[in-house]
Amino acid sequence: xxxxxxxxxxxxxxxxxxxxxxxxxxxxxxxxxxxxxxxxxxxxxxxxxxxxxxxxxxxxxxxxxxxxxxxxxxxxxxxxxxxxxxxxxxxxxxxxxxxxxxxxxxxxxxxxxxxxxxxxxxxxxxxxxxxxxxxxxxxxxxxxxxxxxxxxxxxxxxxxxxxxxxxxxxxxxxxxxxxxxxxxxxxxxxxxxxxxxxxxxxxxxxxxxxxxxxxxxxxxxxxxxxxxxxxxxxxxxxxxxxxxxxxxxxxxxxxxxxxxxxxxxxxxxxxxxxxxxxxxxxxxxxxx
Amino acid sequence: xxxxxxxxxxxxxxxxxxxxxxxxxxxxxxxxxxxxxxxxxxxxxxxxxxxxxxxxxxxxxxxxxxxxxxxxxxxxxxxxxxxxxxxxxxxxxxxxxxxxxxxxxxxxxxxxxxxxxxxxxxxxxxxxxxxxxxxxxxxxxxxxxxxxxxxxxxxxxxxxxxxxxxxxxxxxxxxxxxxxxxxxxxxxxxxxxxxxxxxxxxxxxxxxxxxxxxxxxxxxxxxxxxxxxxxxxxxxxxxxxxxxxxxxxxxxxxxxxxxxxxxxxxxxxxxxxxxxxxxxxxxxxxxxxxxxxxxxxxxxxxxxxxxxxxxxxxxxxxxxxxxxxxxxxxxxxxxxxxxxxxxxxxxxxxxxxxxxxxxxxxxxxxxxxxx
Numbered sequence: 182x183x184x185x186x187x188x189x190x191x192x193x194x195x196x197x198x199x200x201x202x203x204x205x206x207x208x209x210x211x212x213x214x215x216x217x218x219x220x221x222x223x224x225x226x227x228x229x230x231x232x233x234x235x236x237x238x239x240x241x242x243x244x245x246x247x248x249x250x251x252x253x254x255x256x257x258x259x260x261x262x263x264x265x266x267x268x269x270x271x272x273x274x275x276x277x278x279x280x281x282x283x284x285x286x287x288x289x290x291x292x293x294x295x296x297x298x299x300x301x302x303x304x305x306x307x308x309x310x311x312x313x314x315x316x317x318x319x320x321x322x323x324x325x326x327x328x329x330x331x332x333x334x335x336x337x338x339x340x341x342x343x344x345x346x347x348x349x350x351x352x353x354x355x356x357x358x359x360x361x362x363x364x365x366x367x368x369x370x371x372x373x374x375x376x377x378x379x380x381x382x383x384x385x386x387x388x389x390x391x392x393x394x395x396x397x398x399x400x401x402x403x404x405x406x407x408x409x410x411x412x413x414x415x416x417x418x419x420x421x422x423x424x425x426x427x428x429x430x431x432x433x434x435x436x437x438x439x440x441x442x443x444x445x446x447x448x449x450x451x452x453x454x455x456x457x458x459x460x461x462x463x464x465x466x467x468x469x
Numbered sequence: 470x471x472x473x474x475x476x477x478x479x480x481x482x483x484x485x486x487x488x489x490x491x492x493x494x495x496x497x498x499x500x501x502x503x504x505x506x507x508x509x510x511x512x513x514x515x516x517x518x519x520x521x522x523x524x525x526x527x528x529x530x531x532x533x534x535x536x537x538x539x540x541x542x543x544x545x546x547x548x549x550x551x552x553x554x555x556x557x558x559x560x561x562x563x564x565x566x567x568x569x570x571x572x573x574x575x576x577x578x579x580x581x582x583x584x585x586x587x588x589x590x591x592x593x594x595x596x597x598x599x600x601x602x603x604x605x606x607x608x609x610x611x612x613x614x615x616x617x618x619x620x621x622x623x624x625x626x627x628x629x630x631x632x633x634x635x636x637x638x639x640x641x642x643x644x645x646x647x648x649x650x651x652x653x654x655x656x657x658x659x660x661x662x663x664x665x666x667x668x669x670x671x672x673x674x675x676x677x678x679x680x681x682x683x684x685x686x687x688x689x690x691x692x693x694x695x696x697x698x699x700x701x702x703x704x705x706x707x708x709x710x711x712x713x714x715x716x717x718x719x720x721x722x723x724x725x726x727x728x729x730x731x732x733x734x735x736x737x738x739x740x741x742x743x744x745x746x747x748x749x750x751x752x753x754x755x756x757x758x759x760x761x762x763x764x765x766x767x768x769x770x771x772x773x774x775x776x777x778x779x780x781x782x783x784x785x786x787x788x789x790x791x792x793x794x795x796x797x798x799x800x801x802x803x804x805x806x807x808x809x810x811x812x813x814x815x816x817x818x819x820x821x822x823x824x825x826x827x828x829x830x831x832x833x834x835x836x837x838x839x840x
Contacts, residue, residue: 187676188680191674191676191677300697300729307707309707310708310710312710317710391673392674392705393700393729395671395673401671432677433676436677437681437684441677444677445669
């Protein structure tokens with residue numbers, strides 16, 4: 182029985198990571214109405230920025246390097262918008278999609294150029310997890326779950342209790358109308374990028390602390406995050422958490438029955454099913 | 470005027486490069502498309518040292534029927550594209566009937582069709598990919614195929630008394646081929662494979678696969694893995710408190726695995742193609758290397774390259790200095806030939822067999838084990 186509980190716990194863990202990524206994805210989609218396929222590279226660069234700060238010549242300790250790494254990730258996110266997406270604000274969906282894909286390749290290859298394709302770790306000592314009820318969980322993994330919950334609560338209050346959040350939601354509903362009533366849409370868009378990038382950075386760092394760093398780490402998880410977004414309803418924060426955990430659980434419990442060779446297929450199957458059964462998920466949003 | 474000068478220079482250069490092949494009929498020339506620059510130049514440089522040594526020894530002993538051997542080196546720059554260029558140059562310009570191919574299975578396989586189409590014999594001394602020689606009957610290797618590791622892993626399990634094991638493998642051609650070889654041999658030996666768990670490359674999370682593999686607490690789990698995937702897996706298994714004996718192939722036998730997964734890989738065992746270094750022949754090889762180069766750091770795969778030169782010389786001696794003659798003579802001279810790396814008899818895929826040793830990670834180091 183223990184292996185079942187452990188699988189459920191691992192599912193929740195994977196789900197929290199997916200949810201952290203899905204929230205950023207859903208935020209940009211909500212405000213700018215396009216799927217940012219280079220979000221995965223923000224995740225990856227978040228992890229690599231921390232690596233850069235902790236390695237020689239800087240050699241900062243983890244606590245001192247965390248905030249600068251997140252700051253760099255945010256700068257990269259805002260820079261992405263300024264350099265690529267802002268000039269394309271009025272372009273059609275296909276153009277934006279291709280631009281995002283191109284950017285994704287560029288950023289991934291840039292990481293490969295600087296750090297190579299090999300996997301790296303932050304070099305912390307490997308520890309056995311804490312054990313209870315036949316399950317095991319590491320300190321990192323507790324941090325992942327807590328961070329995911331804290332981020333969601335924070336975002337929930339930001340969106341529903343603050344003026345900035347409300348202006349972002351207004352822009353998301355109708356950009357033109359928001360402008361007409363005097364909402365600073367530029368500020369709302371900038372905020373969306375800052376928050377989405379910071380979330381990506383947090384998620385990437387947690388993922389890399391739990392596993393390791395490699396240039397492809399963002400891409401693999403982005404598809405899962407996208408599936409989670411669809412499952413939870415685009416623009417719905419709690420939905421992102423719910424969708425993420427559901428996919429994480431489906432994957433981890435699914436491989437106990439079907440061949441693990443099809444692990445990724447589970448997330449894709451859920452995604453395709455959602456699109457077939459509820460095509461409105463991509464359009465309808467903000468039901469919370 | 471400038472154009473004309475250029476043209477003259479180009480023609481002159483062409484004439485110069487052609488000259489040796491036109492006049493040098495007093496030696497047997499063998500091509501070598503080696504990585505002398507680029508990412509795996511360390512291979513090419515090492516190979517060259519050993520090959521030069523082997524050629525010296527053959528020539529000192531009178532060459533082949535009185536004629537000396539000469540190696541024509543061509544830099545393949547470590548990329549598949551330049552490997553093709555290098556092999557093509559050796560075939561068309563230097564007109565060698567036989568050549569030593571590039572290191573790195575993908576590099577070798579990129580150039581193999583060129584040699585095959587030109588009907589020129591090409592050999593590999595370190596290519597391990599199962600399909601390495603698939604290009605055709607002119608392509609040989611003196612290094613054992615990876616698939617044989619599956620057999621080695623099976624024999625190891627039987628020796629250690631594991632009757633029922635699950636097997637995990639990388640979900641690609643390499644992993645699948647290896648897994649099939651393992652399952653086939655293990656069943657033949659009376660063992661039972663309880664579960665087969667394929668997994669994708671380049672994942673950060675293998676916890677689900679690990680839980681499935683260790684369901685029911687098996688005594689041992691066979692894991693046919695690479696370094697990267699192995700490091701992630703063994704680390705996560707350690708964190709989850711999974712206790713089992715991991716049995717691997719040779720692809721995971723690397724210091725990098727220990728660097729990445731530290732104490733999580735302690736106690737892992739595996740098999741690898743083993744070259745007995747205590748034989749008289751190997752000791753003589755090591756001694757003459759030391760005499761020539763002043764150190765005992767024999768380059769990786771150097772021993773296989775050494776055997777390759779001697780086999781090729783024997784084939785030229787028997788079949789004559791033509792690609793057709795060498796192709797036909799190679800299996801004949803190799804049959805029962807014991808080089809310093811063991812039996813070099815070619816199988817139906819123009820590859821060789823291997824003897825297997827056991828490695829274990831002990832105290833953060835890879836050591837030979839007696840199991």
